[in-house]
Amino acid sequence: MSDTPRSTGQPPLLEKYFRALTKADASDLHLKADNPPHIRTAMKLQASTGEVFSNEDILEMAEELMTPSQSAFFHEHGNVDLAYEVEGGDRFRVNIFRQRGRVSLAVRRVTRNVPSFESLHLPPVMSRIAESHQGLVLLSGPTGSGKSTTIASMLQYINERRHCHIVTIEDPIEYLFVDDKALISQREIGIDVEDFQQALKYLMRQDPDVVLIGEMRDAETFQAGLQASETGHLVFGTVHASSAPQTIGRILDLFPIDGRDRVRQSLAFNLRAVVCQKLLPSIADDLDRVPAVDVLLTNPSVRQFIMESRDAELTEIIKTREVDGMISFTKSLLELIENELIEPKVGFEAAPNIDELKMLMKGIKTR
Numbered sequence: 001m002s003d004t005p006r007s008t009g010q011p012p013l014l015e016k017y018f019r020a021l022t023k024a025d026a027s028d029l030h031l032k033a034d035n036p037p038h039i040r041t042a043m044k045l046q047a048s049t050g051e052v053f054s055n056e057d058i059l060e061m062a063e064e065l066m067t068p069s070q071s072a073f074f075h076e077h078g079n080v081d082l083a084y085e086v087e088g089g090d091r092f093r094v095n096i097f098r099q100r101g102r103v104s105l106a107v108r109r110v111t112r113n114v115p116s117f118e119s120l121h122l123p124p125v126m127s128r129i130a131e132s133h134q135g136l137v138l139l140s141g142p143t144g145s146g147k148s149t150t151i152a153s154m155l156q157y158i159n160e161r162r163h164c165h166i167v168t169i170e171d172p173i174e175y176l177f178v179d180d181k182a183l184i185s186q187r188e189i190g191i192d193v194e195d196f197q198q199a200l201k202y203l204m205r206q207d208p209d210v211v212l213i214g215e216m217r218d219a220e221t222f223q224a225g226l227q228a229s230e231t232g233h234l235v236f237g238t239v240h241a242s243s244a245p246q247t248i249g250r251i252l253d254l255f256p257i258d259g260r261d262r263v264r265q266s267l268a269f270n271l272r273a274v275v276c277q278k279l280l281p282s283i284a285d286d287l288d289r290v291p292a293v294d295v296l297l298t299n300p301s302v303r304q305f306i307m308e309s310r311d312a313e314l315t316e317i318i319k320t321r322e323v324d325g326m327i328s329f330t331k332s333l334l335e336l337i338e339n340e341l342i343e344p345k346v347g348f349e350a351a352p353n354i355d356e357l358k359m360l361m362k363g364i365k366t367r
Contacts, residue, residue, distance in 0.1 A: 012064040014105075015086060017050075021109050022090045027288060029107040031058055032099075042288050043281040055102045062096045062103055069190060083172035083188075093174055108144075110174045114156040115149065121290050121341060122150065123332070125297070125325035126275070130154040131161075133209075135272030135298075136229040138216075140241040140250070146279050146291050147238045148174050151212060154236065158182060164209035169199040171214050182210075189214075200224040204231075213237040219254040226263070229270040243329065243352070244274040244296035245314035248306060268306040273297050278329075280342050280350055290341045292332045292350060294318065297325055334360045 017037065021029050028040035033055040036047045053061075063071060065084055074080040079097035086092070093108040117126045129137055137154070139147040152175040155166060159182040166182050171189035185206065193199040196213070197220060203211065208228075216222040216237040229235045241247040248267065252260045276294040284290070296302065296318055305313055318326045333347040334357060344361075351357040 013061045018086050018092050031105040033102040059103045114152045114175050129273045130157040132272050134232050136270050137236050137272050138274045140239045140247040140276040151236050166210040167208040168212040196221050210234045226266050244276045244294040245311050247274045248311045268303040271298050282341050284341050294329045295327045330356050
C-alpha cells in the first residue's frame, strides 16, 4: 500500500479553508465538533460564520489529509502531526487530536517564502551565528514561539551565501527551500524516513555540512546532534525552555545523572549559541507578532560556567556582554518598545523582571 493520502480526484474538503486562511492573512484555524471554525488573526481567536461540523465530518476531512501510516498512528495514539501544501499557495502545519472522545484540528499557516532576519525583527547577531561553520546552535522557547521560522531564516541565510550541503530532519517539513548556493536535502519523518533515530543513523553517510534536527526530544537524538557538532558540522536544533540559561538544564534532564558531567563538557566546547524567544502581539501595521529574544553566545566565561554547573549565572553574563552581541529578554523588550513594535503593557507582562525593564526605559543601567 502506498503511504500517501487517499485521493478522490478532488482537493481535500479542508483546502478551501486553507485558502481562506491565506486570503484573510490569518495564522491559525481550529476545528472542533459541533462548533463553528475559529480563526486567529492578529493574535485574536474568533469564531467564524462558517458551517458547524459534526465529529464525523471532521474525522472524514482529517482522513483525507493523512497517509495510511499517519492514520494508524492517530487511531492508536490520539494525535498526529502532518503538513499540507496548497498548490501555488502556502504550507500548513496540521495537528489532528482527540479531545473528549472527539476529533479536533489545529492548523498553523506557514508561508512559502522564508522570511529574513530583518523582516522577523531579529537582532543583527543572528547573521553572525549563521556564519558559524561548526558547533551546536539551539533555538528554545515554548510551542508556537516561532522557533521553526527563526531556524528557517538562518538556513536560508546560509543557503544564499555558502556552497554546502544542508540536511534537515523534520516532523513535519514546514518550509520548502529552493537550492541557491547550497544543496538542501529535506527529510520528513513518516514520509522519507521512519523516525528520528533512523534518520540520524545514516546522517553522516549523506555528507552534510549543516544539519537541522527538528526537535531534540530525547537523549539519543541530542547525543547524535552533539556528536555531529563535535565532528565539524554546524547543527541546529530546538528545545523547549523559557530562557537561554534554562536551556542547559533542560538538555541535561534528558540524560541519566551519571552521564551529565560528560554532556556538560561536550556542551561547553561545542555549543555556539542559544536563542530563546517568545512571540508577542505587535502594534506595527504590517506585523501580527514579533519575537522577543534571549541570546547566549559562547565565550571562555560561558564555557567555564557550563562546566562548573553555574547555569543560573549565565543570565548575568548575557547582561554584561551585550557588546559582544548577547541580548537579554529585558533588553530585547526595551528595543521592541522603543521601536514601537509592541505596547509597553505587553512588554511589562512578558518581562522576567518588570522593575529592571522600567529602569532601562528611564535610561538607568541595571548592571
